[in-house]
Amino acid sequence: MGVILQDKVALVTGASRGIGRGIALQLGEAGATVYITGRRPELSENFKLGLPSLQHVAKEITKRGGKGIALYVDHSNMTEVKFLFEKIKEDQDGHIDILVNNVYNSLGVSTCFILPVKSSVFQKATEMIGKPFFDQDPSFWDTINDVGLRNHYYCSVYAARMMVEQRSGLIVNVASLGGLKYVFNVAYGAGKEALARMSTDMAVELGPYNVCVITLVPGPVKTETGGFSRASSQTDKRKELLVPSLEKAESPEFTGKALARLAMDPGRLKKSGKTLFTEDLAQKYDFTDKQGMEPQNIRSVRTILETMGKTDVAKYIPTKVKVPKWVIWQTVNRF
Structure with missing residues (x-):
C-alpha cells in the first residue's frame, strides 16, 4: 500500500484486538501515526484470554511502517476521554486527521454476529438475547450504550474541534446491521441506529469544514477470540444469529483495508453522512481479504x-x- 498516510494522525478506540486492531494495523501500514486505546492490562480481556497486549499492537503498527502509540483509557469515564484528546492535541500541535469510534463494551464485537467467550460483560449481554426488554433491568441500556454510543459522541466532539480548525478530517463510526433490523435486543438495536443517525447529522454540520463523517458496517468477522469456531458450541438461539457461509467471514484487517482506502480517497466528502459496507468498498477500491478471499457481501x-x-x-x-x-x-x- 505504501506510505500514503505518512503525515496523518489517527485515533482508533478499542484497538487491542478484533476490528479495532485490524483497522489500526492497516492505517499503520499506510504510514499513519496511530494512537490506540484499550483497557489497562489488569482489566483487559486480552490479559484474561492470553492475547497480545495493547503495547504489543502498538509495536505491530510501527513494524508495519507507521507509528503506534498505546494509551490506556476507560471510555466510560469522560474525564479520561477528555484527557486523551488533550494529549493528542499537545503531542500533535492541535492536529488529528482520522477518528475511528470502534470501542464497545458488550457482545464482544460490536459490528458482527461473532460470539467470543470468557468475557463477563459479553456473557451478561448474551444472556439478554431473546429476553424481552421489559424483563430486563433497565440499567442494561447503559451496559450496552454508555461506551458504544455516549463515548462516541464525546470523542467526535473533541476530534471535530481540531478538524474544524484545520478544515479537514475523517470520523468513522463502526456500526452494525443491528441498526437496520432487530438483532440481539432492543438496547443494542437502538444504540446502533442512533450511531448511524449521529453520523448523518454530524455530516450536515461538519460538511462546510471539509470534515467527512461516515458509518462503516462490516460483515461477519472472524476474530482472535475464537469467532465462529467457538460459536459452534453456543445455544441454538445464538447459532441463529450466525450466517451460514462461515468460511467467508471477514478478517479484522479487511475492515482496516476498507477504512484506509477511504481515508486516501480525495473524494470521500461525497460519501459523508452515508452508511457504507466494507464489501462495497472492497469492490470500489479493488482489494480483497487475506490470500485473495472475497468475503460475502451482506x-x-x-x-x-x-x-x-x-x-x-x-x-x-x-x-x-x-x-x-x-x-x-x-x-x-x-x-
Whole structure:
C-alpha cells in the first residue's frame, strides 16, 4: 500500500484486538501515526484470554511502517476521554486527521454476529438475547450504550474541534446491521441506529469544514477470540444469529483495508453522512481479504438466500448481484 498516510494522525478506540486492531494495523501500514486505546492490562480481556497486549499492537503498527502509540483509557469515564484528546492535541500541535469510534463494551464485537467467550460483560449481554426488554433491568441500556454510543459522541466532539480548525478530517463510526433490523435486543438495536443517525447529522454540520463523517458496517468477522469456531458450541438461539457461509467471514484487517482506502480517497466528502459496507468498498477500491478471499457481501442476493436456508437456489446467483440500498431502506422505513 505504501506510505500514503505518512503525515496523518489517527485515533482508533478499542484497538487491542478484533476490528479495532485490524483497522489500526492497516492505517499503520499506510504510514499513519496511530494512537490506540484499550483497557489497562489488569482489566483487559486480552490479559484474561492470553492475547497480545495493547503495547504489543502498538509495536505491530510501527513494524508495519507507521507509528503506534498505546494509551490506556476507560471510555466510560469522560474525564479520561477528555484527557486523551488533550494529549493528542499537545503531542500533535492541535492536529488529528482520522477518528475511528470502534470501542464497545458488550457482545464482544460490536459490528458482527461473532460470539467470543470468557468475557463477563459479553456473557451478561448474551444472556439478554431473546429476553424481552421489559424483563430486563433497565440499567442494561447503559451496559450496552454508555461506551458504544455516549463515548462516541464525546470523542467526535473533541476530534471535530481540531478538524474544524484545520478544515479537514475523517470520523468513522463502526456500526452494525443491528441498526437496520432487530438483532440481539432492543438496547443494542437502538444504540446502533442512533450511531448511524449521529453520523448523518454530524455530516450536515461538519460538511462546510471539509470534515467527512461516515458509518462503516462490516460483515461477519472472524476474530482472535475464537469467532465462529467457538460459536459452534453456543445455544441454538445464538447459532441463529450466525450466517451460514462461515468460511467467508471477514478478517479484522479487511475492515482496516476498507477504512484506509477511504481515508486516501480525495473524494470521500461525497460519501459523508452515508452508511457504507466494507464489501462495497472492497469492490470500489479493488482489494480483497487475506490470500485473495472475497468475503460475502451482506447485500448479496446469494448471501441473503443462504441465510434463509435456500442454498439450492442461491448457488445459481452470482455473488456480485446485490440488493440496492434503496430496497434495504424501504425494509426499515417506518413511514
